[in-house]
Amino acid sequence: MSRISRRGFLGTAATLGAGAAALPAIAGPKTHPPGWSGTERVDEVATTCEMCFWRCGVIASVVDGKVLRVRGNPEHPQNQGRLCARGNAGTGLLYDPDRLKTPLLRTGERGEGQFKAVSWDEALDFLAGKLVEIRERHGAESVAFFPHGNGARFFGTLMKAYGTPNSAEPSFAQCRGPREVGYSLTFGQALGSPEPVDLEESKLVVLIGSHLGENVFTSQINAFATGLSAGAKLITVDPRFSMAASKSDWWLPIRPGTDIALLLAWMNVLIGEGLYDKEYVASYAHGFDELAAHVKEFTPEWAEAITEIPAAKIRETARAMGEAKPAVAVHPGRHVTWYGDDTQRARAMAILTALLGSWGRKGGIFLPTSIEKGSFDLPDFPESKRGRADGAGEKYPFAIEELGVTNGLIDATLSEKPYPIKGWIVYGQNMLESIPQPSRTIEAIKKLDLMVVVDVLPVDQIKYADLVLPEATYLERYDSPTIVESAKRPFIAVRTPACEPLYESKPGWWIAKELAKKLDLGAFFPWETPAEHLEKILEPAGVNEKHLLSCGAVSFSGKPYLEDRAPEDRTFDTSSGRIELYSQDLADHGADPMPRYTQPVEPPKGFVRLIYGRAPMHSFARTQNNATLNGLMPENEVWLHPMAAKAAGVGNGERVVLENGDGVKSDPVKVFVTEGIRNDCAYLVHGFGQKTKALRRASGKGASDNGLMSRVNVDPLTGGTGMRVNFVRPVKA
Amino acid sequence: MARYAMVTDLRKCVACHACTASCNAEWDVPASYARTHVKTTPLAGTFPNLSSSPYVAQCNHCDHPPCVPACPSGATYQDAGGVVRVDADVCIGCAFCVDACPYEARYVSPRTKKVDKCDFCSPRIARGEQPACVATCPAGAKHFGDLEDRDGEVHRIVFHEGARRVETTDVAVGPNVYYLGRPEHLDLVAKSFPPHAPRYPVAREAWKRLIKPLVLGVVGLSLVGQAVAFFNQLHKGEEDFDE
Numbered sequence: 001m002s003r004i005s006r007r008g009f010l011g012t013a014a015t016l017g018a019g020a021a022a023l024p025a026i027a028g029p030k031t032h033p034p035g036w037s038g039t040e041r042v043d044e045v046a047t048t049c050e051m052c053f054w055r056c057g058v059i060a061s062v063v064d065g066k067v068l069r070v071r072g073n074p075e076h077p078q079n080q081g082r083l084c085a086r087g088n089a090g091t092g093l094l095y096d097p098d099r100l101k102t103p104l105l106r107t108g109e110r111g112e113g114q115f116k117a118v119s120w121d122e123a124l125d126f127l128a129g130k131l132v133e134i135r136e137r138h139g140a141e142s143v144a145f146f147p148h149g150n151g152a153r154f155f156g157t158l159m160k161a162y163g164t165p166n167s168a169e170p171s172f173a174q175c176r177g178p179r180e181v182g183y184s185l186t187f188g189q190a191l192g193s194p195e196p197v198d199l200e201e202s203k204l205v206v207l208i209g210s211h212l213g214e215n216v217f218t219s220q221i222n223a224f225a226t227g228l229s230a231g232a233k234l235i236t237v238d239p240r241f242s243m244a245a246s247k248s249d250w251w252l253p254i255r256p257g258t259d260i261a262l263l264l265a266w267m268n269v270l271i272g273e274g275l276y277d278k279e280y281v282a283s284y285a286h287g288f289d290e291l292a293a294h295v296k297e298f299t300p301e302w303a304e305a306i307t308e309i310p311a312a313k314i315r316e317t318a319r320a321m322g323e324a325k326p327a328v329a330v331h332p333g334r335h336v337t338w339y340g341d342d343t344q345r346a347r348a349m350a351i352l353t354a355l356l357g358s359w360g361r362k363g364g365i366f367l368p369t370s371i372e373k374g375s376f377d378l379p380d381f382p383e384s385k386r387g388r389a390d391g392a393g394e395k396y397p398f399a400i401e402e403l404g405v406t407n408g409l410i411d412a413t414l415s416e417k418p419y420p421i422k423g424w425i426v427y428g429q430n431m432l433e434s435i436p437q438p439s440r441t442i443e444a445i446k447k448l449d450l451m452v453v454v455d456v457l458p459v460d461q462i463k464y465a466d467l468v469l470p471e472a473t474y475l476e477r478y479d480s481p482t483i484v485e486s487a488k489r490p491f492i493a494v495r496t497p498a499c500e501p502l503y504e505s506k507p508g509w510w511i512a513k514e515l516a517k518k519l520d521l522g523a524f525f526p527w528e529t530p531a532e533h534l535e536k537i538l539e540p541a542g543v544n545e546k547h548l549l550s551c552g553a554v555s556f557s558g559k560p561y562l563e564d565r566a567p568e569d570r571t572f573d574t575s576s577g578r579i580e581l582y583s584q585d586l587a588d589h590g591a592d593p594m595p596r597y598t599q600p601v602e603p604p605k606g607f608v609r610l611i612y613g614r615a616p617m618h619s620f621a622r623t624q625n626n627a628t629l630n631g632l633m634p635e636n637e638v639w640l641h642p643m644a645a646k647a648a649g650v651g652n653g654e655r656v657v658l659e660n661g662d663g664v665k666s667d668p669v670k671v672f673v674t675e676g677i678r679n680d681c682a683y684l685v686h687g688f689g690q691k692t693k694a695l696r697r698a699s700g701k702g703a704s705d706n707g708l709m710s711r712v713n714v715d716p717l718t719g720g721t722g723m724r725v726n727f728v729r730p731v732k733a
Numbered sequence: 734m735a736r737y738a739m740v741t742d743l744r745k746c747v748a749c750h751a752c753t754a755s756c757n758a759e760w761d762v763p764a765s766y767a768r769t770h771v772k773t774t775p776l777a778g779t780f781p782n783l784s785s786s787p788y789v790a791q792c793n794h795c796d797h798p799p800c801v802p803a804c805p806s807g808a809t810y811q812d813a814g815g816v817v818r819v820d821a822d823v824c825i826g827c828a829f830c831v832d833a834c835p836y837e838a839r840y841v842s843p844r845t846k847k848v849d850k851c852d853f854c855s856p857r858i859a860r861g862e863q864p865a866c867v868a869t870c871p872a873g874a875k876h877f878g879d880l881e882d883r884d885g886e887v888h889r890i891v892f893h894e895g896a897r898r899v900e901t902t903d904v905a906v907g908p909n910v911y912y913l914g915r916p917e918h919l920d921l922v923a924k925s926f927p928p929h930a931p932r933y934p935v936a937r938e939a940w941k942r943l944i945k946p947l948v949l950g951v952v953g954l955s956l957v958g959q960a961v962a963f964f965n966q967l968h969k970g971e972e973d974f975d976e
Contacts, residue, residue, distance in 0.1 A: 032860065034761045069758055072869055082871045085754035213747030218871040225745035225872035241776065243747050246785045253781045616749035628757055631764035632750050641780065675780045 033061035033068035040064055045498040046073055046552030048482055050149060050474035051086035051093065052619040053171075054078075054194060054217040055482045057552045058087060060475055060498035067091050067475055067498050072218075077491045077555035078194075078484070079218045085617045085632060087218070092626035093456065093473050094502070098695055100458055100470035101503035110446070113463035120506065120514070127467055128518035130450045131162060134423050140164045141386050142422040143450070144409045148429040150479040150495065151471060151508030154525075155427055155454070158512045161524040163382040166389050166412075166421070168404025170434040177405075178720045179336045181398045182346025185583050187359055188573030190400070192368065192486040196560070197329050199223035200230075202363040204324035207236045208259055208349060209338070210331045213243030216616040233324065235317050237262065239611060240639065240683050241676030250317050253678055256609050256724060257339045257600025258307045263348035264597060265303035265311075266318045267295040270355050275322025277357025284572065285354055287582025287594075294594045306597065325356040327363025340713025340722035341598050343398065347583070348595040354579045360562035360570070367565075368485040369558035371492060372540035379523050386419055396719035397589050405719035406435050407712070413444040423450035427508075428471070430459035433621035433687060436709035436723050439664075454511065457625060458694035470505040472497075477507030478530035481537055481548075488560045492543055493553035494534065509533070591717060600725070607661060607727035608644050608682045612705040621687035621706075624698035635702035637672040639683035640730065645673045648730040656730035658682065658703055662710040668733035669703035682728055735814040736880040736909065737853050739864070740890050741789045743914035743922065745874035748773050748787035752866035752875065759854065759865040766840050768792070768851040769866055774918075774925040786918035788926055789875075791866075792817060792838035792851040793898075796907025799931035803833035805943055808848070814879075815909060818852045821845065827942045835904045835928030853877065880909070897923075904928040 036042060043062040048055050049070070057076025061069045070090035074081035103123035108114030118126075134142050140163030147156055147169050159167055171193075172180075180190035199205060200223040212224050228234060228247060236248040237259065245251040254262060270276040271292050281288050300311035300318075307314075321328050330353045336342050350359075358364025390408030392399035399405050413421040424445065432438040445451055445464045453465040456473050471477075479495040501507065513525045527533045535545055543554050562570050574580045587593040603609050617632040618624060638658060640650070650656050652673040658666040667689045677683055689704030713722035750771045762768055769791040777784045798817045800809050808824035811817050819830075819839075824847040831839045831848060839850045854864035862868065867875040878887030890896050896911035897919050904927070912919060934942065 032856065034759060071755075071865075079871075081868055082873070083751065083755065083869045084871050085750040088751060088754035088758050088869060091758070213749065216747065216749045216751075216871060218751075221747060221749065221871040222873055225747070225874060229742065229745055241780075241783050241785070243773075243787070246783075246787075247744070251781065251783070616747070616751075617754070627764040628754055631757075631766075632753060674776060675778070676776050676783055676785070678780075 033063060035068050036061075036063055045496060046075075046494075046550065047475070047498060048479070048493045048495040048552070049083070049087045049090065050495070051084075051090055051623065052217065053149065054219070055484065055493060056083060056087055056218050057493060058083065058090065059552070060090075062498050065499055067094055070475070073552045075551045076493070076553045077489050078487065078493075078553070082218050082222060084216045084218050084221075086619055086623055086629060089623070089626050089628035090475060092628045093623075094475045094499075096457065096625060096627075098458060098625055098697075099456060099503065100468060100505065102470060103504065104465075104468040106466045110451070110466065111464050115468065120504065123467060123469060124515050124518055127452060128515060130423065131519060134449060135163065138420060138422050139386065140382070141166055141384050141389065142420055143425065144168070144389070144413070144421050144423070145425050145427070146406060146409070146429065146431060147427045148434075149427075150482065151474075151477065152427040153480045154509040154512035155425070157524055158516050158521065159425070160381045161516065161521045162519060163384065165384045165387065165401075166404070166409055168390050168392075168406040168409050170406050170429060170431070172400060172403035173405045173407055173718065173720045174337055174435055174723070175335045177337065177399065177403065177718045178342035178715055179332050179334070179346045180400060181718050182343045183332060183350045185398070185574070185585060186347060186350035186354065186580050191332055191365075194220065194484065194486055195332055195334065196366045196368060196486040197223075197331050198363050198366045198560070199232075199329055199331075200226040201327060202227045202232045202329040203327040204233045204235065204320055204329070206321070206328065206330045207234070207238070207244050208263075208331070208333060209238055209336075210333050211238065211242040211244055211613050212331070213247070214616055215334065215614045227329075233320060235320070239678040239681050240613075241674075242613075250313065250320075252309045252313060252317070255306070255308045255678070256611060256681060258597070260341065260345050260348050260595050261298070261303045261306040261597040262309060262314065263345070263352055264295050264298035264595065265300045265314050266321065266352060267291070267355060268298045269300060269315055269318035270322055271295060273319070273322065275319065275325075276355040277325050280326065280357030281355065284570070284579045286574075286576040286578035286580050291351065291581040291594055298597075321356055326358045326361040328356045328358050329364055330356070330358065332365070337715070337720040338722050338724040339600055340715050340720075340725070342715050342720050342722060343717040344592060344595040351581050351595070354581060359579065362561055366488055366560035367562070369490045369556070369560070370485050371483055371490050371556060373483055374536045374539040376526050376536060378526070389418055389421060391719055396715075396717065398717045399719045406431075407437075407714070407721050408719050410435070410441055410444045413447055414440065422448060423452070424448055425452045425454065426461060427454045428456075430461065430621045430690075432460040433690065433704065433706045436706060436712050436721050438707060439710065454508070456505070457622075458692060459621070460690055460692045462692065462694065469511060470503065471511070472501035472505040472507045475499060476501040476505065478509060478534075481534060488558050489555040490558050491553050491555035492538065492541060492548065494548050496549060586717075589717070603680060603727040604661065606647070607729050608640070608680055609724060610658070610660070610684065610705060610708055610726045610728045611681050611724055612684045612686045615685045618685070618687050621690060624687055624690060624701065625695040627697065630697045634697075635670065636685040636688040637670045638703065638730065639672050639674055639677045641677050641679035641681075642673050642675065643679040644682070645671060645730075650730050650732060655733040657733050658708055658728040659731055660708045660710060660726050660728045664708055664710050666703035666708055667700060671730065682730070734881070737794065737814045737816055737858070738878065738880045738887050738891060738909040738911060739791070739853065739867075740876040740887055740896050740911040740913060742874045742876070743786050743788065743912055743918055745872040746787045746789060747872055749871055751869050751871050752789060755865045755869035756851070760849075762849065763842060763844055766842065766849075768838075768849065772926065774921045777921055784917055784921060786914060786921050788922045790836060790838065790926065791910060792834075793836050793908030793910040794853060795909065799833045799835060799906060800830035800839065803829045803931065803933060805829060812855070814858075816853050816855055817850075818855060819848050819850060821847045824848050825943070825946065827946070829934050829943070832932040832934065835906065835931055836899075836908070899923055899926060899928065901927050904930055
């Protein structure tokens, strides 16, 4: 038994970048990894998963430097030992033979994909030289940074130190941006991730386009299932019969793009029939009379004509909400950039939540509890005279600058306005799959003097790169600690290496720190080792690093509900200091102060609307090459209603090419004919149809939804790209 | 004696495949193979009045497992806890049990050429742990335990909460895997994934898959024996020579 030990990196700080050494052995075998003979020493490393971005706790079992198994960490406050398919398949990423192995420098023309392997020293010298050159010739702002994931945080610091404010991640303008802004305008507070939906305590869950079950985040699914099994009712609004729809008490197959009409009609019933939470609204809300007057005309009959949901069903579901309030969880969704009016739809959902008295209430949306975190005294970041190029705060007045507008940076690169962008650093994302209008992205790349990709896998855009840097996977690296405040019990968790980085890959912190040295920006990284970095951040929270490293996460007591807080602390950080049913901020920017339905563009004859979503075995376009996950779902299928299939002359199981209104064609994809989708839609699981041959398992499997998104409706408030505005027709392959 | 059983609560299950992925990692199951499969029933009804249910298939550890008598080598057996297991050292990979299983819960590993299947994570049970699929299930939809433990969760669910098994009047072999769900969903599961009657090999198949390898094995062994004798002789000869 003494052969089993846990290990962490304390006391071995200096070697962290290259792995970790053992702590004194503790008693008891906790893991019996597959392939373990029963005699070698097993090291257990408690760390944080990154097969998606929910940040579950995992235990990696390591024998002789090899990670044999990744399991859920039973002591982790978020997932309590549970882990989804992707998390269980973690070693498939670590040992993916197609991983990037060394730094690569372009040799051929850009786009040809010809590279030579170079040393890190050579690679970083090249990069530092280019960055200095661009700063001298065009100004530091002419470098744009596209980060994703925890590993990119250190690089983000470096980019600020270098002098560019131009950082933007797809998690805003291609994902949850409008949601954060819509809720922030209403409650004075963005939702954050994980979104704080009290599913387990809810009496009624309302999903608007959310496909929980196919979209799997372990703790959220657990709360969802717990709530349902405790008797919660479920309303699912989705043009597709999703897994959630199959569990619903009411499935409302809405005409796509008309959700705001449904939401307004629900408000009409709640207010008209006096079913809203009168006391809550009177205590906390601003603009109720204006809202009541505004929604008066939006009757269920009005909405029926728009949404194709019978008025009786709209009334019935509104009354169910009135009955269950305030324990109604109107799930705010996650990827919400659909039609370009998304901030207003998020506002409508937030206002509905407010009318039901559900914000800060058990079974509704709970409140975050802040955790104090330490930081280093860094030199001042250079101030940019030219400001941001992505339009955040200006063209897109409500965009959150910290997250940025990716498409704003692509627009700026193409138009050279407000100034030219000459360098891109893309970190941890497959931007040709994550950002719509990929042909524009490629056009923009062609205008650059410098294109750098930092990633674990050879994703599609690698072939356009001048320099490729191989990052270590989450199992091989330290990251800045995860601090999750939007949990009922907020927590701090740590990501720490379970094994040495394979090949020549390096952790993100090391890449940033080494490049900083070469740019004379070392002062922005005033720590020698990750352990030192961790210690500093944990200091104010009073968390012992050894304890954190041994168990992976430390949680704190939270104050998730308004009732947990003194009356004077039940405040809202809005202009009026109250929940804003009516938003003067929006009115001041010439936008509707209360949501209004706008008609979506309809598919032309012979076309159906392309909608898309997730499968539980895959995360974005990141996991299709994973042996286990590829085995579970090697390709996607296009869902078509029998009428749509018949009209196109295609049958179940046949291969088709999807062609959009602009003549863009997908790779061949199998047809799944099903009654479980409206006849005006086609559905694809996102992330497939990857082109690069370097991902041998993923290459050429299925169709890319993103590839078919040649159009977007940009949300004028946030810059979010509405992506459900593309129409396709299936053509026999 | 224990009588182990598994319950999957299909009201909670979202068909996320975490059980399969966890099982694959725990037992090093080759990609594209599985000891436990996640499925979804075909849709019943027409738009918009539809119904469907997830379904998790695995070895049912039947009271009367048709795979046991089908096994010519004695590799497949039922242990004291009712768990149906395969002794890989004895298995000859003939796959008769694969055909005999009404639940399609067995496969021949392309790596070892032996039959592999769910054994309720016997080594984990022996250590007092839950099976890997139960421990990982994000939805908390899986329950494992001893049916004979009257205070246990599984006993309660099976005997007092209306858990059902997937069986037909024709194929009733006493499965020990149970399902909870809305009645219409359980009906749909039963209709969509009925167990098939055990298939036992016909003579020709038996020749191809069992007798032929056996004969070849015997021939091969005799050849090996001859070779060993020959080299022994040679070796001895050399020794003789050295002496």
